[in-house]
Amino acid sequence: GAGVSQSPSNKVTEKGKDVELRCDPISGHTALYWYRQRLGQGLEFLIYFQGNSAPDKSGLPSDRFSAERTGESVSTLTIQRTQQEDSAVYLCASSLAGLAANEQYFGPGTRLTVT
Amino acid sequence: RKEVEQDPGPFNVPEGATVAFNCTYSNSASQSFFWYRQDCRKEPKLLMSVYSSGNEDGRFTAQLNRASQYISLLIRDSKLSDSATYLCVVNPSNTGKLIFGQGTTLQVKP
Secondary structure, eight states: OOOOOEOOOOEEEEEEEOOOEEEOOOOOOEEEEEEEETSSSSOOOOOOOTTTSBBBOTOOSTTTEEEEOOOSSSSEEHHHHHHHHEEEEEEEESSSSSSOOOEEEEEEOOEEEEO | OOOOEOOOEEEEEETTTEEEEEESSTTTTTEEEEEEEEOSSSSEEEEEOTTTOOEETEEEEEETTEEEOOOOOOSSSGGGGGGGEEEEEEEESSSSSOOOOOEEHHHHHO
């Protein structure tokens, strides 16, 4: 079946502009996660949605970052007033439920470059 | 101290070699543990979960030592296709939020 998809695959933007990144999780997966991976670094957790519960936003680095999810489907990550340090690959993952043992399936990521 | 620490490597080994990666985690209440594999410029993919009793999947063996907060991955009979970055991953609570180590790079040479 279809995996996690993300768009765009690449985004180049000027410093100060807003960007919106999209994630389509695997159908039926109730949990959705956003991570950021800077060049040569590990993944940093950003935000986690589980069903209709309030999202866990504990990883968002600043108030310029926000995310929404419509029901158990598409999610968008918005970065306002982008800065050069926001340049990274933004990865989305989904799982059947937000339980400890559930495997997370990752999308191919959006490579964001802020010039 | 980082929540999950790994030796970044790189580990350069010949085909057929046995190689071991180690990882330590800081939160003693961590619930579950994984090894993910990430190929260059690709997304991470689950390699195997790590169970308290240790577990094996073909050439791969994972061990967990809760007392020492230490996880290991052993790869036997290395193949060229094993070349990748191996990510140690910990779930510190009973949710899906995962904490990733920075990864250990393995390069298997012919």
